[in-house]
Amino acid sequence: MSAETEPEGTRTEPSLSVIMSERRRLTNLAYRLLGSLADAEDVVQETYARWYGMSREQQEGIRSPGGWLTKVAGRICLDQLGSARARRERYVGEWIPEPLPDRAEWSGGRAGGTASDPADRVTLDESVSMAFLVMLDAMTPAERVAFILHDVFGYPFAEVAEIVGRTPAACRQLASVARRRLRGSEVSVPRAARQADLVRDFKLAWEAKDIEALIDLLDPDATGVADGGGLADAAPRPVVGNERIARYLIDVTATAADLTIVERTVNGLPGLVVERGGRTAVVMAFEVAGDRIRNFWAVTNPEKLRPWTTG
Numbered sequence: 001m002s003a004e005t006e007p008e009g010t011r012t013e014p015s016l017s018v019i020m021s022e023r024r025r026l027t028n029l030a031y032r033l034l035g036s037l038a039d040a041e042d043v044v045q046e047t048y049a050r051w052y053g054m055s056r057e058q059q060e061g062i063r064s065p066g067g068w069l070t071k072v073a074g075r076i077c078l079d080q081l082g083s084a085r086a087r088r089e090r091y092v093g094e095w096i097p098e099p100l101p102d103r104a105e106w107s108g109g110r111a112g113g114t115a116s117d118p119a120d121r122v123t124l125d126e127s128v129s130m131a132f133l134v135m136l137d138a139m140t141p142a143e144r145v146a147f148i149l150h151d152v153f154g155y156p157f158a159e160v161a162e163i164v165g166r167t168p169a170a171c172r173q174l175a176s177v178a179r180r181r182l183r184g185s186e187v188s189v190p191r192a193a194r195q196a197d198l199v200r201d202f203k204l205a206w207e208a209k210d211i212e213a214l215i216d217l218l219d220p221d222a223t224g225v226a227d228g229g230g231l232a233d234a235a236p237r238p239v240v241g242n243e244r245i246a247r248y249l250i251d252v253t254a255t256a257a258d259l260t261i262v263e264r265t266v267n268g269l270p271g272l273v274v275e276r277g278g279r280t281a282v283v284m285a286f287e288v289a290g291d292r293i294r295n296f297w298a299v300t301n302p303e304k305l306r307p308w309t310t311g
Contacts, residue, residue, distance in 0.1 A: 018065060026047060026069060027122055028122055029074070030043040031122050033074075035137060037098050043076045074164075085141075095229075096304075098299070099267055101264065101266070103122075129285075132182075133267070145164055150175050157172050160175075196270040198217060202217050211246045214249060217292060218246065219289060222241065222292070222296075223238050223295050224295075224297075225296075225297050227297070227299045227300065229301035232302060233300060234298070269285070272284040279309075282298050284297065284298045284299075
């Protein structure tokens, strides 16, 4: 595609290094489209399987291997987004995108991690903040694909159309609708330093079981959403209102022993990790508006916490 297109007359035989160098970009694309690192890795593996399922002659006939891989990965993601809606109707409780640690903190179940870890291939910027991903999940599959490919990755609508299966004009309209959704949601990414201060104050108030301090830190209409997937304790529905949230958080810690709250980077922004007996039990991402916390998302589903495993 355009970002990867080679000038006419310079095409060479696609080498292994050229093909594998696309893995980071494909993982970034698939994670933003699906909200799941595990699913993104599956998409990338399937994309490479299709590449290596072709004959050598077929591979050499592709002018831009990077563009071909992107097109295939995008189509696989589009198909998965369609089926994901049906799967989530059967999901127990609220569904939250899979949280990502900072690359330096990634372990993938192996102390120290390696350069081949999938989280190391995801660029952490505002387009992977939890607030942004949650809003993306409210879009139709076609809107999400058109918006991410064009507005985040810079692909022209003519190339987006090849993936979405619609005209360039239709894809332009899809992206426009997606932008209006985002503007309507008022999704914003604050300065990391300001968010860090609020999250730290939130942590200290929670540890001290200071309900009044928690209430002051939360927007009056704040919302807390938890995702246990039926595999771990989690509120079955969003908790709304600063006082209700504060009391809920105090109740949670009052009935659980051996909890430690740690400041960590979650999807590129300051967040919290709750450890029980030295193991990650909850990962919390926050959205800040002004001087208060407007939303937080708490993931307790152990299947979504694998990147946070410490041993």
